[in-house]
Amino acid sequence: MGSEFTAIFEHKFKVYEDILNFKNVLNSSVHFKKILFNDIDTETKGYVDVDWNVGYTQGLKDPLDKLNQDLFTTLMFGNRHKLIIGKNLCEYSCLVAWNDFLTNRFLQSEIRKICFEFSKFLGTPIYLPDQYCYSDYVYDGNSMQDIIKSLEREFRHPLRILEFNESEYEESRVLKVYLIDSFENYV
Numbered sequence: 693m694g695s696e697f698t699a700i701f702e703h704k705f706k707v708y709e710d711i712l713n714f715k716n717v718l719n720s721s722v723h724f725k726k727i728l729f730n731d732i733d734t735e736t737k738g739y740v741d742v743d744w745n746v747g748y749t750q751g752l753k754d755p756l757d758k759l760n761q762d763l764f765t766t767l768m769f770g771n772r773h774k775l776i777i778g779k780n781l782c783e784y785s786c787l788v789a790w791n792d793f794l795t796n797r798f799l800q801s802e803i804r805k806i807c808f809e810f811s812k813f814l815g816t817p818i819y820l821p822d823q824y825c826y827s828d829y830v831y832d833g834n835s836m837q838d839i840i841k842s843l844e845r846e847f848r849h850p851l852r853i854l855e856f857n858e859s860e861y862e863e864s865r866v867l868k869v870y871l872i873d874s875f876e877n878y879v
Contacts, residue, residue, distance in 0.1 A: 695790040695821030699807050700829075701782050701814035702836040708765070709755035711777055712746075714813060715767055719743045724809045727802075728769055744769045761833030773806075779833035783826070784810060790821035794869075808875055818843070818850070820870040843870055 747766035767775040850872045
């Protein structure tokens with residue numbers, strides 16, 4: 693069984709209400725829903741009826757609850773797209789294999805569209821396989837700098853998405869990379 697794609701973003705949410713407001717902004721964007729639905733099923737036009745919903749929430753109930761370590765919430769769009777939001781970070785996942793993300797340019801383009809939309813609210817993403825277990829950093833209240841330092845110690849410097857050339861990596865090495873996408877030359 694292979695690794696799945698994830699993207700880590702930093703956020704500025706302070707209280708649970710900020711996350712609920714973010715969910716409402718996502719739900720009001722027909723453009724964003726079209727991008728998400730295109731990834732799910734290009735034949736279906738039912739994106740207007742699907743919303744981001746709050747999934748499992750650990751310790752956050754009142755809209756004014758402050759985001760602290762070990763407190764998190766999950767936003768779900770359908771059964772495929774998930775955002776886990778912790779104290780300082782959030783992790784996006786979408787049931788796509790890491791190797792497919794790296795080697796399939798069409799799929800990569802579709803996922804980058806989604807991450808570009810998130811980046812308008814959350815900042816620059818780091819793409820990495822879920823096997824690196826950086827979800828723990830989201831749950832534990834770490835910062836983006838903590839993740840970058842750890843990744844640099846473990847795997848050296850990141851590649852920018854435009855530098856990555858899948859032909860240079862055999863399958864066994866493909867898992868030893870992470871990417872930072874600043875959306876340079878993004879169309």
